[in-house]
Amino acid sequence: MKAEKIDRVRRRLLAEAVADNLATIQGLPPRALRTQRRLLQTWLRRAPLVLVPLMFVAFMRVEGRGSRVEAIAIETRPPAEASIIESPRSTNSQTLRSNRDTQRAALGALETPLAPVTTAAFPLSVRRVVLDAGHGGSDPGATRLALIEKHVTLDIGDRLRRKLEANGFEVVVTRSEDETVPLRERARLANASRADIFVSIHVNALLKHTAAHGVETYYLGPTNDPALTNLAATENRGSGYSLADMRKLLDGVYADARRDESRELAGAVQKHLHDGLSTAAPGLENWGVKRAPFVVLVATDMPAVLAEVGCISNEREAAMLTRPEYRQRIADALYAGISSYASANDAPQKKGT
Amino acid sequence: MPKPEILHVGIDLGTSRSAISASNGERFVVDSFVGWPVDMVAKKVLKRNVLIGHDAVANRTMLDLHRPLERGLLKEGSEKDVEAVRELLRHLLGLVGVSTNGKVAPGSVRAVVGVPAAALRTNKQYLRNTMKGIVDSLMIVSEPFAVAYGLDALLHTLIIDIGAGTSDFCVMKGRYPTEEDQRTLTIAGDSIDTHLLQLMEERFPQANVTVFMVRDWKEKNSFVGEPKQRVTVTAPVKGVPTELDITNEIRAACETLLAPTIETMLDLLSRVEPEFQERVRNNIILSGGGGLIRGLPQALEDALKQVGGGRVTYMEDPVFVGSDGGLALANDAPESDWEKLSA
Ligand SMILES: Nc1ncnc2c1ncn2[C@@H]1O[C@H](COP(=O)(O)OP(=O)(O)O)[C@@H](O)[C@H]1O
Ligand SMILES: [Zn+2]
Numbered sequence: 005m006k007a008e009k010i011d012r013v014r015r016r017l018l019a020e021a022v023a024d025n026l027a028t029i030q031g032l033p034p035r036a037l038r039t040q041r042r043l044l045q046t047w048l049r050r051a052p053l054v055l056v057p058l059m060f061v062a063f064m065r066v067e068g069r070g071s072r073v074e075a076i077a078i079e080t081r082p083p084a085e086a087s088i089i090e091s092p093r094s095t096n097s098q099t100l101r102s103n104r105d106t107q108r109a110a111l112g113a114l115e116t117p118l119a120p121v122t123t124a125a126f127p128l129s130v131r132r133v134v135l136d137a138g139h140g141g142s143d144p145g146a147t148r149l150a151l152i153e154k155h156v157t158l159d160i161g162d163r164l165r166r167k168l169e170a171n172g173f174e175v176v177v178t179r180s181e182d183e184t185v186p187l188r189e190r191a192r193l194a195n196a197s198r199a200d201i202f203v204s205i206h207v208n209a210l211l212k213h214t215a216a217h218g219v220e221t222y223y224l225g226p227t228n229d230p231a232l233t234n235l236a237a238t239e240n241r242g243s244g245y246s247l248a249d250m251r252k253l254l255d256g257v258y259a260d261a262r263r264d265e266s267r268e269l270a271g272a273v274q275k276h277l278h279d280g281l282s283t284a285a286p287g288l289e290n291w292g293v294k295r296a297p298f299v300v301l302v303a304t305d306m307p308a309v310l311a312e313v314g315c316i317s318n319e320r321e322a323a324m325l326t327r328p329e330y331r332q333r334i335a336d337a338l339y340a341g342i343s344s345y346a347s348a349n350d351a352p353q354k355k356g357t
Numbered sequence: 358m359p360k361p362e363i364l365h366v367g368i369d370l371g372t373s374r375s376a377i378s379a380s381n382g383e384r385f386v387v388d389s390f391v392g393w394p395v396d397m398v399a400k401k402v403l404k405r406n407v408l409i410g411h412d413a414v415a416n417r418t419m420l421d422l423h424r425p426l427e428r429g430l431l432k433e434g435s436e437k438d439v440e441a442v443r444e445l446l447r448h449l450l451g452l453v454g455v456s457t458n459g460k461v462a463p464g465s466v467r468a469v470v471g472v473p474a475a476a477l478r479t480n481k482q483y484l485r486n487t488m489k490g491i492v493d494s495l496m497i498v499s500e501p502f503a504v505a506y507g508l509d510a511l512l513h514t515l516i517i518d519i520g521a522g523t524s525d526f527c528v529m530k531g532r533y534p535t536e537e538d539q540r541t542l543t544i545a546g547d548s549i550d551t552h553l554l555q556l557m558e559e560r561f562p563q564a565n566v567t568v569f570m571v572r573d574w575k576e577k578n579s580f581v582g583e584p585k586q587r588v589t590v591t592a593p594v595k596g597v598p599t600e601l602d603i604t605n606e607i608r609a610a611c612e613t614l615l616a617p618t619i620e621t622m623l624d625l626l627s628r629v630e631p632e633f634q635e636r637v638r639n640n641i642i643l644s645g646g647g648g649l650i651r652g653l654p655q656a657l658e659d660a661l662k663q664v665g666g667g668r669v670t671y672m673e674d675p676v677f678v679g680s681d682g683g684l685a686l687a688n689d690a691p692e693s694d695w696e697k698l699s700a
Contacts, residue, residue, distance in 0.1 A: 013511045013512060013531045014506070014509075014511065014689065015689075016531075016532070017502075017506065017511060017531075017532070017533055018506075018686060018689050018690060020532065020533035021496065021498050021502070021533055021686065022496065022690060022694045022697075022698065024498075024533065025485075025495075025496050025497060025498075025698055026697055026698070028481050028482055028485050028497075029485070029697075029698070031482075263620075
């Protein structure tokens, strides 16, 4: 590089540094803030990505308490079908509850596998799958008359478990009955099991768009733009989270070297979910793979996804969800997604580019 | 050119260490700790109103100890932290001969202060107010920028500065770094210490271990990748000094850096214009105390292989790169600019 070019660059950078400081002195919005403002706009544009799923969660909470039910135009459907969702019989899958304490001791233990440098260098062979049936116990999830999310997810989870086991996978479930298991606890159980992947099953409820129905799969991520994480951290300062907490959380996200794996798993699950269901559910929209900061995904160590397998807020879909054949179809579609991801990993190709 | 009586200084206000380089040739580094005696007794014993750096750490039991930029930010509203920054600056200036009754009067000092990138991003105005009235003229820049300027690494370079509170990443593209050129992670030296302490407590619940002990062990034995030899340390277990093999713990704690560092590095690289990417990949500069972790440059280079390879160079003597860069900026800034930057 020519010396004079460096000199020119030096002079320019110096002038910019001075200008930046002068702006601060004069009380102009400093450079960083001007950038932040731009970021804020980007943030606002992208906020739905993060806020929408959070709203779902919030909504499910509210709805779960029964206060929303009437607000949705519901054409009464005989709830009979819904109530025949079998409560899963005792299973031969590992239920971690039995020896939680041992598992807890194993958590964070020293033989914890060290974080791999890249996932490509350590191709996963998927053998053990954690199935997380959303909600349960005192947390019903989304409801529509007698159709309750916690029952639907448990039933689909159980069907999926049987299918996976029949095909040589080991399955660990975070709950095998209608019980309250906090999200953090689910993640701890999953981590203690040293499973290869984590699949959380949920049913959507859309507040306003009751006509819409589609499927979507989430993997963890605070936003699509790392620059926004800084802004989010700043903006969240007054939110009850300390900046440090927020940073820790977000750094944890970055620390997850398997995020790419999660995205791939989400992609496979989403594709098969949509393909597998759209024949039975005409007009089912493909809402794609999304990133969102779900607590249960934040805390799991393995590639983790959360599938919204249907929309309870859509009348027709709610009706279909009451049918065992449709729930079996969902389980089959999820199975297809998981096994296609697993087989892709058994023949590792170059990834991450 | 500075007038003869003017002293230029570059100051690196780090989360764990702060350094000063002055145009009179003096250079000093201190731990970024400021402590005030907790009570009259402590004050009598210590015979001082405020202790700085190593002194402060050594006497920490008698002090209200502050590390003002602990997480790479100056906590707004904390009087003590503001005062700690001021004390730290005065102390550093004193070391190079600046004092109200010394060789150089504060009124003839022009200072460039490098601060963690996150601090500059979130509280620039606040920082400037905090440092008001200590020197004649003041310019505040981000630490990675000062490093880049000092090294003449202004174009097609990626600086990765792994400090105590933060890891700062900055791509130099021949312009004053903008938001999109920089990233800050709080996974850095301190988070390794916390992690190591936690691992120690889990594995040796009987041992009596402090964060100061694990930091010391880390600084002597840090590594990632395959261990070259076992790491053993001595710690009191139920009061009895006992030898402990902490090879796995050291490795696990240090390797918590890898994934986030690699991900951030690759992400920033992917945002460089394609025709310059290769140049930047081959021009990665690792600085900061965390950069001393054995095997880290190699691990980063291994990760770069996925994207076509690259070269990571470690700054051999990282202590003064930031303050030297600040001094270079101070020396280069035209007289007319300095006049506008009065503090
Ligand atoms: N040999 C080493 N191995 C690992 N970490 C080290 C080593 N030496 C220093 N450190 C760590 O580097 C950090 C300090 O780096 P430094 O660049 O001085 O930080 P800052 O600029 O934030 O003040 C501390 O966390 C310290 O423990
Ligand atoms: Zn749900």
